[in-house]
Amino acid sequence: MPIRVEYSLTKEGRSLLPVVNAMSDWAAKHSPKDLYTGRHFDKVHADDFK
Incomplete structure (x- = not known):
């Protein structure tokens, strides 16, 4: 079984989002x-595809 590791941002890290x-x-x-x-690129360019 592979080892599973989860990471999460600290409060300071989330403040950079x-x-x-x-x-x-x-x-x-x-x-x-x-x-x-x-998804992100499509969201930013959504008006370009209309």
């Missing part, structure tokens, strides 16, 4: 649409 999300939004918004796909 808005910053990381903002950076991710910026990267997705400024990336070519054909570079990658995924």
